[in-house]
Amino acid sequence: MSTLTDQHYIDKILKGETSAFAVLVDRYKNMIFTLALKMVKNREEAEEVAQDTFIKIYSSLTKFKGESKFSTWIYKIAYNTCLDRLKKNKKEDLNISIDDFSSHLIKTMDNALSALEENERKQTIQKCLNLLPCDENFLLTLFYFDDHSLEEIGKVMNISANNAKVKLFRSRQKLAVILRQQLEPEIIECYERER
DSSP, X not given: OOOOOXXXXXXXXXXXXXXXXXXXXXXXXXXXXXHHHHHHOOHHHHHHHHHHHHHHHHHHGXXXXXXXXXXXXXXXXXXXXXXXXXXHHOOOOOOOOGGGSOOOOOOSHHHHHHHHHHHHHHHHHHHHHTTSOHHHHHHHIIIIISOOOHHHHHHHHTSOHHHHHHHHHHHHHHHHHHHHHHHHHHHHHHHHHHO
16 A cells, blocks of 8 residues: 555646556545445446546646645545536436445354344445435535545535534434334334234
8 A cells, every 4th residue: 555645646647647647546436436326326327427527636636736635625526526417317216235335255153143234234324325315415424434524524515614514413313314214114013023
């Protein structure tokens, strides 16, 4: 794993070493694809959005001034590219499971059982997140799964940190209602089976 900073590679690219862009693509391809998948909810379209995003990043590299983290800057480009694609297609269907792109091998039976429980929780949360509008799904994902600060989220979504905090609060409330609605039937069904 290379310890050189993003700025090192950006400087090389700007000096004409275009092959250095491959390092940045490799560093951020999973992050951008995951974001695109959460927003457009279609694997093929997410791949296209990721490609479009990297083209935009490459052609806009001279505009990156280092006022925010490079990852925040490219997240914003990816977010806007996703919004453009959603506007163009005007569709928000097809759910993608979290573990479609993050599966791993399980070696022992204990690990298998705990992994199954964890996957079931992730699938339930992902299913509920997919019921939210894409911007709320995106906001919750950035904050809880990608560990972005409110300031970073604000920059990505082009809103203030306070506005991001308010939207996060409202999105959490909506998600809680959806989770309650989704989980109660399962709990009741489980209770009925045990009687």
